[in-house]
Amino acid sequence: MSESTVEKEAEMLSAEAARQILGISRTTMHRLLTGGELHGSKVGGQWRFRRADLDAYVERAPHDIAAAALPALEAEIRWWIPAPESGDEAATSEAKIGALAEAILSLALRREASDIHIEPRADGALIRLRDDGVLDDVRTLPLPLLAPLVAHFKKLGALNVAETRAPQHGWVSVPLAGRKWSLAVATLPVGGNEALTIGFQSRPSPASLRVGFADLGLPAEALERVGEWLEQPHGLILVVGPEGSGKNTTLTALMEQLTTPERKVMAVEEETVVVVPGAVQVEANNTTGLSMAQVLRAFMRHDPDIIVAGAVSEREGVELLLRSAHNGHLVLAAMDAASFSDVIAKLDEMEIEPFVLSSALLGVVAQRLVRRVCRDCTVDDAPDAALVERARALASAGGYEMPEKVSWKRGAGCAKCRGTGARGRIALYEVVSNAGEIAAAITRRAPKDELETLARAAGSLDVFAAGVRAAVEGQTSLSTLFVSLADTLRR
Ligand SMILES: [Zn+2]
Structure with a gap:
């Protein structure tokens, strides 16, 4: 075994670690592997995964990730944050923040939430969803993700990205799950960070709003x-x-x-x-x-x-x-x-x-x-x-x-x-x-x-x-x- 092979094997992730990162069940993982959607290799009878392959899967199927991976979102996000070095890196980073934003919106849709609240807290950026009038803490993201996430929604809403010390609000139109969504986006400066609230203004079937x-x-x-x-x-x-x-x-x-x-x-x-x-x-x-x-x-x-x-x-x-x-x-x-x-x-x-x-x-x-x-x-x-x-x-x-x-x-x-x-x-x-x-x-x-x-x-x-x-x-x-x-x- 050459030195480089050893090095490579050390980088390989166990099935359990890969599952954690993707936030999917054993059954789903098995389906993805047999269907050839996820690439892995067997080493000594055990599945092993390269980060690049997991990364490729995430890039290819952000919707699946949004649907299946939210329990492991935090792990993914840590892994997503690249060091913004070259212009290429920055572009990738933006795409990943976009995927994260989409993951959050998808989760809100699936839960039929009326609003998404993203608030700076001491231990990170807390994501909360309101459905049936009640707020529910979903997950705390690493705080460094808050600013790029807020900036992402500001860009979508044609708000001033550079302005972080004044409240702003606007409208965002996003395609999601095959439909156009109109979102009300509002930012608020909070202790050196910004809080973000997103309201779903037009639901596909506003059953809760339109009743005969x-x-x-x-x-x-x-x-x-x-x-x-x-x-x-x-x-x-x-x-x-x-x-x-x-x-x-x-x-x-x-x-x-x-x-x-x-x-x-x-x-x-x-x-x-x-x-x-x-x-x-x-x-x-x-x-x-x-x-x-x-x-x-x-x-x-x-x-x-x-x-x-x-x-x-x-x-x-x-x-x-x-x-x-x-x-x-x-x-x-x-x-x-x-x-x-x-x-x-x-x-x-x-x-x-x-x-x-x-x-x-x-x-x-x-x-x-x-x-x-x-x-x-x-x-x-x-x-x-x-x-x-x-x-x-x-x-x-x-x-x-x-x-x-x-x-x-x-x-x-x-x-x-x-x-x-x-x-x-x-x-x-x-x-x-x-x-x-x-x-x-x-x-x-x-x-x-x-x-x-x-x-x-x-x-x-x-x-x-x-x-x-x-x-x-x-x-x-x-x-x-x-x-x-x-x-x-x-x-
Ligand atoms: Zn029940």
Whole structure:
């Protein structure tokens, strides 16, 4: 054995080491070897691999690597970082950073994440993904990778790569998995480094953003109530909830339901997230330089039948919407409020004339999203007896009588829900029609408690009661409700 052969053999990697680097299973490795996709050689009955061959495989199949290798991403990346010496080396480095960026985007897509967060931490650059509204730490990359990664996304977004001390934001369009993706990219200087947040703005099937009216998950009686409001020629429908409650999804679904060739639908939103074919959608934000009130006034010159306003927060906007509702338009608006009684109280605080409100208001949809029990690992649950009794009392106060015997469900945790037992979300609704005693109570500025009592008497559940009903149906768990709706229980 010559000296050079020995040297070469020392460089050879064991099957286990190669597997670690590629982050693939034994089965996958076997498939790649037998299929000739990965080159290796047998030395004394053992597979051995040259780095160059692994490198060639990575270069050839970055998608496979992204899909299969993320557990071993860090190992790969250490190995990817070349010393930037010659121009050639620099070019390779850029290609590898590009592959890394793509690996991260691919992972986010596979997990159906809405955002990617890359944050400088003491021990490296932490990659976090948000899906179903919850952040999940994915991996810490070596800190030296952060700057080139941020620079890569800046280049894609036509941002200033040299500027690292000021926040920047822009749009990136990338082809991935055979589709074009529009990403919102934002950078922020953080302690000598930069943090990066990437939001997926257009999903291939924005199932979570575009939902048909009938698929909103409104219970039959609520669906009927809202359906009646939509048939009115004029009046105001309010969709309320805190941020992340899905109120914009509902507003869009109602808008789509109303958008027909016979009607002119005009919407003003801070940002058009879902394009509704047939509707005129205008953005009012700092970029367009338009205020919501300005746009609403302009709408009046365009003869609309239906007016939609996302996130109204100022008195002027509300007054314009009420005027439109009184003047023969059907108006849909979203507001930040916790419940029916809360939005009425907020409008009163804004000094909206109660009679003007009551005479225009058709009804209020208040909503929240909670995590759904994973359908793939649902098992029977035996929640704590005290928790069940507390839920029973709260549900009863919220308008829902829990049955004596319930077969509770929870998610045991599986690969599809990554062991969390929860996958996807369901909406919980409080749907209140403004009629009869409720209308009279709004006009005379009745206190919140009284509005609550009247809403329950009219057969509307509050969101917690709606949640208990969903738990009884096995869609969510009591523990999820007590955590996610804790703020609604302060009464
Ligand atoms: Zn599961």
